Amino acid sequence: xxxxxxxxxxxxxxxxxxxxxxxxxxxxxxxxxxxxxxxxxxxxxxxxxxxxxxxxxxxxxxxxxxxxxxxxxxxxxxxxxxxxxxxxxxxxxxxxxxxxxxxxxxxxxxxxxxxxxxxxxxxxxxxxxxxxxxxxxxxxxxxxx
Numbered sequence: 001x002x003x004x005x006x007x008x009x010x011x012x013x014x015x016x017x018x019x020x021x022x023x024x025x026x027x028x029x030x031x032x033x034x035x036x037x038x039x040x041x042x043x044x045x046x047x048x049x050x051x052x053x054x055x056x057x058x059x060x061x062x063x064x065x066x067x068x069x070x071x072x073x074x075x076x077x078x079x080x081x082x083x084x085x086x087x088x089x090x091x092x093x094x095x096x097x098x099x100x101x102x103x104x105x106x107x108x109x110x111x112x113x114x115x116x117x118x119x120x121x122x123x124x125x126x127x128x129x130x131x132x133x134x135x136x137x138x139x140x141x142x143x144x145x
Contacts, residue, residue, distance in 0.1 A: 021098055021115055030094035031064050035079050049075045065093055091118075099126045 035044060044063040046053055052072035054062060062068040065079045080089045089096075095116050102112045109123045116123070 021102075022095065025094040025098060027092070027094045028064075030097040034093040034096060035063050035065070038079060044079070047073060047075065048077055048081065049073055065089070091116075096126065096130075099123060100130045103127055103130060 035042075044054075044059050047070035050070060050073035052070060054068070054070065058068050058070070062077075062079055067076055067078055069076050099112060099116060102115065103123075103126070109120050109127075112123045113120045
């Protein structure tokens with residue numbers, strides 16, 4: 001890896017490391033981290049509309065950003081519902097965490113788009129949505145196995 005005069009790494013990741021990155025992220029940890037950033041202090045145990053306790057299966061579904069159904073009030077929702085930055089998001093949480101990490105690591109928009117398999121415009125959108133996060137915020141998602 002090369003370092004510039006100011007000490008910043010100019011080549012943070014090799015092409016091979018970038019291509020393997022999505023597979024190295026623990027999906028459950030990534031979803032939990034993202035849920036906790038969107039809804040700090042919220043456990044995911046209750047329906048956001050009527051506050052009824054969700055079944056354990058629905059709690060897991062909700063925390064994994066999948067469509068969830070409340071049997072008490074009949075509403076359908078996702079973890080991103082009610083949060084403007086994450087409303088109608090269809091990307092997997094681990095992909096969003098990878099984007100955040102690579103943006104924090106100063107990887108080019110084009111390289112990030114290749115890794116995640118989306119267009120450059122999607123990465124620009126996520127850069128705006130994730131502004132304020134740093135590489136240090138998204139450490140610790142590699143599989144423990």
